[in-house]
Amino acid sequence: MTKSGIKSPVYFDLRVIVSYPEVMELITDLLYDLALKDDQYDHVCGVPYTALPIATLLGVKARKSMLMRRKEAKAYGTKKMIEGHFKKGDSCLIIEDVVTSGSSILETVSDLKREGLVANQAVIILDREQNGKQNLAANGVYIKSLFTMSEILKILVDNEKITKQMGIDVINYLNDVKAPASVPVVDRIILPYEERAKLAVNPVAKQLFSIMATKKSNLCLSVDLTSAVDILDLLEKVGEHVCLVKTHIDIIEDFSDNFVTQLKQLAQRYNFLILEDRKFADIGHTVSLQYSKGVYKIGEWADCVTSHSLPGDGILKALNNVMDCANRGVFLLAEMSSAGNLISSDYTEATVKMAAKYPEAILGFVCQNKKTFNEPGFIQLTPGVQLESSKDELGQVYNTPEKVILENGADVVVVGRGIVAAKSPETQAVIYKDTLWKCYMKRISGKLE
Numbered sequence: 001m002t003k004s005g006i007k008s009p010v011y012f013d014l015r016v017i018v019s020y021p022e023v024m025e026l027i028t029d030l031l032y033d034l035a036l037k038d039d040q041y042d043h044v045c046g047v048p049y050t051a052l053p054i055a056t057l058l059g060v061k062a063r064k065s066m067l068m069r070r071k072e073a074k075a076y077g078t079k080k081m082i083e084g085h086f087k088k089g090d091s092c093l094i095i096e097d098v099v100t101s102g103s104s105i106l107e108t109v110s111d112l113k114r115e116g117l118v119a120n121q122a123v124i125i126l127d128r129e130q131n132g133k134q135n136l137a138a139n140g141v142y143i144k145s146l147f148t149m150s151e152i153l154k155i156l157v158d159n160e161k162i163t164k165q166m167g168i169d170v171i172n173y174l175n176d177v178k179a180p181a182s183v184p185v186v187d188r189i190i191l192p193y194e195e196r197a198k199l200a201v202n203p204v205a206k207q208l209f210s211i212m213a214t215k216k217s218n219l220c221l222s223v224d225l226t227s228a229v230d231i232l233d234l235l236e237k238v239g240e241h242v243c244l245v246k247t248h249i250d251i252i253e254d255f256s257d258n259f260v261t262q263l264k265q266l267a268q269r270y271n272f273l274i275l276e277d278r279k280f281a282d283i284g285h286t287v288s289l290q291y292s293k294g295v296y297k298i299g300e301w302a303d304c305v306t307s308h309s310l311p312g313d314g315i316l317k318a319l320n321n322v323m324d325c326a327n328r329g330v331f332l333l334a335e336m337s338s339a340g341n342l343i344s345s346d347y348t349e350a351t352v353k354m355a356a357k358y359p360e361a362i363l364g365f366v367c368q369n370k371k372t373f374n375e376p377g378f379i380q381l382t383p384g385v386q387l388e389s390s391k392d393e394l395g396q397v398y399n400t401p402e403k404v405i406l407e408n409g410a411d412v413v414v415v416g417r418g419i420v421a422a423k424s425p426e427t428q429a430v431i432y433k434d435t436l437w438k439c440y441m442k443r444i445s446g447k448l449e
């Protein structure tokens with residue numbers, strides 16, 4: 001019987017490996033190559049108890065500080081659940097021996113998060129392939145494993161350590177018996193913004209959740225106008241109704257530093273944040289320059305920016321380095337609203353995984369689907385919205401507020417021409433704001449049809 005209560009014809013007892021120094025050393029080397037050689041963490045933490053000695057060896061090999069999670073808080077002294085020296089926001093790689101349902105890792109993650117640590121990556125020796133990986137991913141924790149059960153079975157059959165029939169029986173068993181979601185997955189869709197603000201790691205994400213809750217607005221206005229004066233006029237009229245203003249700074253014909261000063265003043269007066277929809281997409285070095293230099297000096301005034309994940313995680317590393325993550329953040333493009341775009345489901349999945357490596361820099365994702373991610377501290381920003389579903393002549397696809405919020409999981413909804421091109425943008429902004437908020441209220445009350 002495994003810890004998750006699943007009856008199993010196959011059981012791997014990795015507790016015994018402590019008696020074999022050469023096995024311990026080999027496993028440490030393999031885990032190091034898999035998870036620590038190229039990735040940076042402040043700490044490692046083993047899931048008690050089997051993984052503790054492995055975490056110790058890994059910490060020593062990688063010259064990383066180790067944290068120790070207690071199973072129960074001490075009744076005396078410090079009463080700490082996590083022993084070791086760390087500060088809030090430090091990242092921690094979790095080490096585990098075997099994953100069945102993923103519940104032990106989630107217990108450790110929960111204690112680490114309670115102390116303000118960022119814990120969303122784990123490295124394990126054996127994945128029993130019984131839904132643990134999926135349960136963990138649904139809770140925003142991503143695992144790398146040295147072996148899967150099917151790989152081990154193949155090795156055992158190929159080396160005649162077990163019969164072929166036994167291998168087939170175990171594979172059939174694995175296919176039939178999956179672990180239930182042993183720890184309830186927190187569904188971000190039904191959590192109120194106030195609660196999600198507490199779970200966000202990036203401070204701008206926290207602020208955006210709080211602004212939405214205070215202003216009762218999940219409307220992001222895309223001010224796609226080419227005149228600075230027109231933009232400022234529009235924001236004077238609609239600023240009080242929006243939580244976020246999205247710019248394309250490079251389409252403004254009369255851009256000046258004074259425009260930025262006035263935009264910031266309006267943001268302050270009406271309590272909204274500014275998102276520059278720059279969609280960075282170059283190598284890390286170029287993006288650091290595009291973010292901080294040039295005519296626009298985006299980093300000086302935009303609370304957040306958008307970025308593609310296409311060039312690989314160097315782009316996030318660059319933004320993470322050049323940005324002040326206490327006051328700035330990134331929305332990563334995981335999907336697009338336009339018809340025929342080339343983003344595949346693998347690309348979307350890889351984008352979400354990439355974000356998990358830089359949680360302090362990421363506000364959330366520009367995406368179209370509620371299943372794209374589930375981490376409640378991240379925000380789903382969804383463009384391509386008008387009151388009626390339609391299309392424009394250049395491939396933009398519009399869904400309705402009901403569809404994007406109730407069915408597709410949007411947290412913040414981007415509206416551009418639906419407001420900007422209306423006869424009375426002010427009246428239209430109020431209509432969008434009220435409609436979007438009503439949908440959100442319906443969603444969190446659980447009254448989904």
Ligand SMILES: O=c1ccn([C@@H]2O[C@H](COP(=O)(O)O)[C@@H](O)[C@H]2O)c(=O)[nH]1
Pocket residue numbers: 222224248277335336337338366383384385396414415416417418
């Ligand atoms: O997938 C995407 C990503 C970004 N956008 C941007 O949002 C607005 C939408 O404007 P509408 O006038 O409401 O069509 C625009 O600035 C796009 O660059 C997007 O539409 N789709």
